[in-house]
Amino acid sequence: MIVCAPTVVAFGARPKRTAPMRIRDHAHLSDEALVALVARSDEGALAELYDRVGGIAYGLAYRVLRDESLAEDAVQEAFLGLWRAAATFIPERAKASTWILTLVHRRAVDLVRREERRRSEPLDEAPEASTGSAEDSAWLQFERERVQSALRELPDQQREALELAYYGGFTQSELAERLGQPLGTIKSRMFSGLSRLRELLDDRAERDAWTTTSS
Amino acid sequence: MDDHLELTAAYALDALDARERERYEAHLATCERCREELASFWTVSGALAHAAGGPAPAPALRGRILAQARSERPNVVPLRPRWALPAAASVAAVAAMLALGLGLWGTSLSRELDRERSARAGAGEALEIVSDPGAHTVAFRGAEGHIVVSETGKAAVVLSGLDPAPEGKTYELWVVENDVFRPAGLFEGGGARFVQALSRPVSDDAKVAVTLEKEGGVDAPTGPPLFETI
Numbered sequence: 001m002i003v004c005a006p007t008v009v010a011f012g013a014r015p016k017r018t019a020p021m022r023i024r025d026h027a028h029l030s031d032e033a034l035v036a037l038v039a040r041s042d043e044g045a046l047a048e049l050y051d052r053v054g055g056i057a058y059g060l061a062y063r064v065l066r067d068e069s070l071a072e073d074a075v076q077e078a079f080l081g082l083w084r085a086a087a088t089f090i091p092e093r094a095k096a097s098t099w100i101l102t103l104v105h106r107r108a109v110d111l112v113r114r115e116e117r118r119r120s121e122p123l124d125e126a127p128e129a130s131t132g133s134a135e136d137s138a139w140l141q142f143e144r145e146r147v148q149s150a151l152r153e154l155p156d157q158q159r160e161a162l163e164l165a166y167y168g169g170f171t172q173s174e175l176a177e178r179l180g181q182p183l184g185t186i187k188s189r190m191f192s193g194l195s196r197l198r199e200l201l202d203d204r205a206e207r208d209a210w211t212t213t214s215s
Numbered sequence: 216m217d218d219h220l221e222l223t224a225a226y227a228l229d230a231l232d233a234r235e236r237e238r239y240e241a242h243l244a245t246c247e248r249c250r251e252e253l254a255s256f257w258t259v260s261g262a263l264a265h266a267a268g269g270p271a272p273a274p275a276l277r278g279r280i281l282a283q284a285r286s287e288r289p290n291v292v293p294l295r296p297r298w299a300l301p302a303a304a305s306v307a308a309v310a311a312m313l314a315l316g317l318g319l320w321g322t323s324l325s326r327e328l329d330r331e332r333s334a335r336a337g338a339g340e341a342l343e344i345v346s347d348p349g350a351h352t353v354a355f356r357g358a359e360g361h362i363v364v365s366e367t368g369k370a371a372v373v374l375s376g377l378d379p380a381p382e383g384k385t386y387e388l389w390v391v392e393n394d395v396f397r398p399a400g401l402f403e404g405g406g407a408r409f410v411q412a413l414s415r416p417v418s419d420d421a422k423v424a425v426t427l428e429k430e431g432g433v434d435a436p437t438g439p440p441l442f443e444t445i
């Protein structure tokens with residue numbers, strides 16, 4: 001008899017975690033499996049994705065919009081976009097959290113441009129964007145530090161262009177005007193900055209992996 | 216320097232205005248190189264998102280999103296689009312972006328994920344089935360869960376809260392047609408919830424049943440089903 005070895009989706013893909021106040025019966029599923037369940041109207045899966053990504057998404061939207069109610073709008077529209085369109089997501093090919101954050105950022109930038117309320121200063125608030133467990137918070141803290149230290153290694157002008165564009169919501173033409181530089185210079189700073197950041201983050205990922213496996 | 220590659224960075228940062236965005240997207244539809252670059256840059260802008268460092272959302276936001284989602288149910292069969300929100304225009308924009316972005320993601324990441332995908336082929340198959348908008352769902356009687364059958368008859372089982380099989384035993388899936396039981400895979404149970412593809416298709420008049428068997432599975436069930444589809 002030939003029995004195909006059964007494949008269990010996402011068992012152990014992510015460490016099992018529990019939040020104190022909520023039942024998280026989807027906690028062991030991968031983000032991508034959750035999106036697949038969202039595509040089948042599984043509300044618990046949507047809730048779990050919100051618990052994992054909602055805090056980061058809101059922190060991002062708030063940084064761009066500097067307004068609680070507009071930031072909430074951006075997050076809500078992005079998650080409802082996910083709810084309606086999850087079936088178009090290709091589960092095994094993309095990282096679901098990146099997809100959600102891309103949606104939120106697009107919404108936040110569109111809103112901030114409409115509201116004319118861009119601000120480029122860093123935030124005063126102490127960051128505490130996690131909506132999940134202590135383990136989520138620890139991971140987010142680690143990830144944030146990793147990205148921020150990579151950002152610090154960029155040449156000042158590249159970092160400035162990336163931060164004003166991504167967190168400030170400025171278009172490349174607005175940046176050229178604001179910084180008194182030709183458009184071509186701004187384009188090239190954003191491209192070089194993003195490329196360099198990618199290298200730095202890759203290097204770090206490799207170094208971290210190496211440290212983990214060799215220690 | 217290819218001007219489009221610079222535009223790709225600007226697009227990934229959402230630094231294009233509406234007109235530039237539209238023009239770039241038209242180019243993207245025809246340029247594999249930019250699609251690959253965009254997928255990679257989106258990963259970097261996703262990392263920037265993690266470092267944004269804003270405050271935590273009000274706890275009520277979670278409930279509002281879930282309540283709104285519930286009120287729009289069902290979203291599986293889009294026969295009656297219910298975009299009855301004030302933000303109808305933005306919904307269309309999100310949908311367009313999804314269609315574009317996800318299609319692109321699919322193409323551009325496919326190469327680097329080939330290895331991983333083959334390792335996860337079975338898992339991917341189950342996910343593909345449960346995310347097929349044309350699939351239908353049949354509930355189990357006697358257990359919390361259901362079978363999802365795609366239009367082509369491929370099927371996946373979704374089960375919640377099933378105790379793990381006792382030591383030396385395994386759960387076995389069966390596709391039952393005209394009282395003939397054909398084996399369709401083994402699983403161990405336990406865990407809050409799991410999804411698994413069946414190893415054979417399920418036709419319209421077939422049922423799916425689950426029995427408890429000895430480790431390694433058997434060719435024909437040795438007892439009555441623990442539970443089966445309605």
Ligand SMILES: [Zn+2]
Nearest residue numbers: 219246248249
């Ligand atoms: Zn191109």
